[in-house]
Amino acid sequence: MSVLSINNLTVRxxxxxxxxxxxxxxxxxxxAGKILGVVGESGAGKSTVGNAVIGLLQEPGRITAxxxxxxxxxxxxxxxxxxxxxxxxxxxxxFQDPLTSLDPLQTIEAQLVETxxxxxxxxxxxxxxxxxxxxxxxxxxxxxxxxxxxxxxFSGGMRQRVVIALALCAExxxxxxxxxxxxxxxxxxxxxxxxxxxxxxxxxxxxxVITHDMGVIAELTDQVAVMYRGKLVELGPTAQVLGxxxxxxxxxxxxxxxxxxxxxxxxxxxxxxEEETPPSSAIDLSTHWLGKTRSHEPVTGPLLSLSDLSxxxxxxxxxxxxxxxxxxxxxxxxxxxxxGETFGLVxxxxxxxxxxxxxxxxxxxxxxxxxRFAGQDLTALKERKQILAMRRQMQxxFQDPFSSLxxxxxxxAIVAEPIRLHRLASSNAEVAQIVADLLxxxxxxxxxxxxxxxxxxxxxxxRISIARALATRPRxxxxxxxxxxxxxxxxxxxxNLLKDLQQELGLTMLFISHDLAVIRQMCxxxxxxxxxxxxxxxxxxxxxxxxxxxxxxxLLTLMPSMELLAASQQG
Amino acid sequence: xxxxxxxQTSSAAPAPSVLRRxxxxxxxxxxxRSKVTVAAATGTLLFVLAAILAPMIAPHDPFDLAxxxxxxxxxxxVWMEYGEPRFLLGTDDQGRDLLSGILYGLxxxxxxxxxxxxxxxxxxxxxxxxxxxxxxxxxxxxxxxxDVQLTFPAILIALLIDGAVRGIFGNLDREIFSFWIxxxxxxxxxxxxxxxxxxxxxxxxxxxxxVQAARVIGIPSVIIMIRHILPNVLGPVFVIxxxxxxxxxxxxxxxxxxxxxxxxxxxxxxxxxxxxNDFLYSGEWWIAIFPGVALAVLVLNVNLLGxxxxxxxxxxxx
Numbered sequence: 001m002s003v004l005s006i007n008n009l010t011v012r013x014x015x016x017x018x019x020x021x022x023x024x025x026x027x028x029x030x031x032a033g034k035i036l037g038v039v040g041e042s043g044a045g046k047s048t049v050g051n052a053v054i055g056l057l058q059e060p061g062r063i064t065a066x067x068x069x070x071x072x073x074x075x076x077x078x079x080x081x082x083x084x085x086x087x088x089x090x091x092x093x094x095f096q097d098p099l100t101s102l103d104p105l106q107t108i109e110a111q112l113v114e115t116x117x118x119x120x121x122x123x124x125x126x127x128x129x130x131x132x133x134x135x136x137x138x139x140x141x142x143x144x145x146x147x148x149x150x151x152x153x154f155s156g157g158m159r160q161r162v163v164i165a166l167a168l169c170a171e172x173x174x175x176x177x178x179x180x181x182x183x184x185x186x187x188x189x190x191x192x193x194x195x196x197x198x199x200x201x202x203x204x205x206x207x208x209v210i211t212h213d214m215g216v217i218a219e220l221t222d223q224v225a226v227m228y229r230g231k232l233v234e235l236g237p238t239a240q241v242l243g244x245x246x247x248x249x250x251x252x253x254x255x256x257x258x259x260x261x262x263x264x265x266x267x268x269x270x271x272x273x274e275e276e277t278p279p280s281s282a283i284d285l286s287t288h289w290l291g292k293t294r295s296h297e298p299v300t301g302p303l304l305s306l307s308d309l310s311x312x313x314x315x316x317x318x319x320x321x322x323x324x325x326x327x328x329x330x331x332x333x334x335x336x337x338x339x340g341e342t343f344g345l346v347x348x349x350x351x352x353x354x355x356x357x358x359x360x361x362x363x364x365x366x367x368x369x370x371x372r373f374a375g376q377d378l379t380a381l382k383e384r385k386q387i388l389a390m391r392r393q394m395q396x397x398f399q400d401p402f403s404s405l406x407x408x409x410x411x412x413a414i415v416a417e418p419i420r421l422h423r424l425a426s427s428n429a430e431v432a433q434i435v436a437d438l439l440x441x442x443x444x445x446x447x448x449x450x451x452x453x454x455x456x457x458x459x460x461x462x463r464i465s466i467a468r469a470l471a472t473r474p475r476x477x478x479x480x481x482x483x484x485x486x487x488x489x490x491x492x493x494x495x496n497l498l499k500d501l502q503q504e505l506g507l508t509m510l511f512i513s514h515d516l517a518v519i520r521q522m523c524x525x526x527x528x529x530x531x532x533x534x535x536x537x538x539x540x541x542x543x544x545x546x547x548x549x550x551x552x553x554x555l556l557t558l559m560p561s562m563e564l565l566a567a568s569q570q571g
Numbered sequence: 572x573x574x575x576x577x578x579q580t581s582s583a584a585p586a587p588s589v590l591r592r593x594x595x596x597x598x599x600x601x602x603x604r605s606k607v608t609v610a611a612a613t614g615t616l617l618f619v620l621a622a623i624l625a626p627m628i629a630p631h632d633p634f635d636l637a638x639x640x641x642x643x644x645x646x647x648x649v650w651m652e653y654g655e656p657r658f659l660l661g662t663d664d665q666g667r668d669l670l671s672g673i674l675y676g677l678x679x680x681x682x683x684x685x686x687x688x689x690x691x692x693x694x695x696x697x698x699x700x701x702x703x704x705x706x707x708x709x710x711x712x713x714x715x716x717x718d719v720q721l722t723f724p725a726i727l728i729a730l731l732i733d734g735a736v737r738g739i740f741g742n743l744d745r746e747i748f749s750f751w752i753x754x755x756x757x758x759x760x761x762x763x764x765x766x767x768x769x770x771x772x773x774x775x776x777x778x779x780x781x782v783q784a785a786r787v788i789g790i791p792s793v794i795i796m797i798r799h800i801l802p803n804v805l806g807p808v809f810v811i812x813x814x815x816x817x818x819x820x821x822x823x824x825x826x827x828x829x830x831x832x833x834x835x836x837x838x839x840x841x842x843x844x845x846x847x848n849d850f851l852y853s854g855e856w857w858i859a860i861f862p863g864v865a866l867a868v869l870v871l872n873v874n875l876l877g878x879x880x881x882x883x884x885x886x887x888x889x
Binding site: 358362363391394395396398400403404405407408409421422465468472 | 597779780784788798799802803
């Protein structure tokens, strides 16, 4: 008998104006010791399936049809009191963010013992013993000592291990993991995936992994369920679904995943997500407004040159210098960016790559070293007029499309603001024309200008962000993780757009990402950073084929294996 | 994913009219759903209308000294023994009609309340924005002033200002100046709350990427504060303003009661209560009670409205 079986599950969210069907007619089964991956893009309903199983649907969501069985017992109509006993005892949960899923004010021991004693009839001493055993099982070194520590004393990866231990407390038959590694760095992601797989096999637990990441699916799961807009479009063994997808959506989704193994000119356009309105016409740079950038004086040597750049933040301020504590985010980093190239900056969180972007664009002032742009030392500029002239030439695209646009301004006003500030157009009519052109050019259509940012999806917002960055006719664009908050198919579109724009406008780009596959697709040269230091600087192809630094080699081996995906993309 | 995953973007439908959008908004919906709120809004509206239309609907003009007669003093309400139909709610010790006094008093109370709320909000919002955005020493300076300010009760500040102004300028024409002194003292006692709220929201907003984007574009700090941050931090301010309106009216009444508010020739609700207080023990209860009830009901209505607004504007409670 299967541990979990879901039959014709439909979940609806009745709203004031209309009822939203989040999950429609989904059926799947899961055997003990197997791992099922539920994959889909945001809004596909994958988390809703997980929440329905544990009976924690967000208000006003309701299961309107179908049934959920755990070991043959129906659990979808259970009263809340018995469901509460079920959760933790028979179903364990692993959440996305290890930083918030543990209580910061309780020791690990207190949290584990509490959970164990709620579900199992054990004495405090026995429960403590079991907690210790669990910590050892999830691979936490020095478990004996760490038991009495608080969550903030654990690193992100270790905390996620504690969360896994919590899920295992009462020997559940089923574990639901909702994006278990999304908040973690690649190196830690690999370890956690290993651990999850091992635990599943050893303890014969069934696991349902909800993720948007094809890499995680390929690494971890035995079976995959692909969801699209609430419907289950494909279900089968992982190798089969990834290697020979039968549904058109699965195919397009897989083709949109950036390939780490080979550089392609463009991402295949994903026809399934009809988000883009194609620009009405290709622009002729000799006459178009965007082409007037050519007024820049040509530079000899690199366009941007960092030398011994350092940035130190005060983590504890004090009147007495001896009591101050500092954190060195960037430690004397030097590199050059040549005109017209895309320069990649890659590293894990905390490596200082975003700090460098903010130093270059003037959001932070460096504590040491210099930044030369087109021969000008930016750190030495004092006059506002000169600073403004420099700001116009370099623009930035931010990571989070939901916070990078002012929610209270219309899109046209957002894009027009830099044009007006730098007096790049002579009349209001001209500004309006330029804004319409820009919006059209980033694939939104000129009519988008009258709306507010919240009326757009993440990918569309990122296009608005790009239009705003282009509005000053920059020659240098800093992209700080421009696609890490987006779904893969949208990511492919945005990366294509950036490539096109760069070629058309001859832009120089600094492209920051934690994702090596994306870096490989976008960049000409790559710098690898770790703990604020530059590890390696190499040609993109060279870096991937013959990495010089040990850390680079480690990063490369940690990329989720994509053989299955690669095979399918070639086929 | 939750219900927000619903995709309603990029529809080609024409934008609905402003009225339609307002009628269709979640705010209108939550307003109409709560009966208490509708009642409170109606009540507040009635009070405002009564205040505006006071010269037209009041049976007597309390400012017309020629129309007053000491013979009419302390007449009880119409339903009591010795009550007269001319004076529905009775008269005060000068022979003024209490109903007319309340209507005119409402005017003064509301004007003082609204003006002081605007003044306090203006001071508080600008200082809060500057403190939050500039940070560092400026922030520390402004917020320490605010802390010191908080240790003084509003009434004490008002008394201080009133005393100081009188000490400096001597006995001014009280009728004109007492109004402005009131507004100043109320504004100076209430700005701290706005400043703290706006500062904390500004601290959150200034680290958001849209503000950083504006800085990368090169927009000057003042414009970033006004155009980008201000509209995003105003939500809580509206709520504080409605609650403070009620508070300001009550404080004005207290000040008038203590004798530093409006002069007795221009009675506010507080002045009326203060006058009536002298007669409470001699049996003429109506002089204090009726203005008191009017004040209590007005404050209750405005407070209920403010409560609803606070919840309705909080996206977590929606």
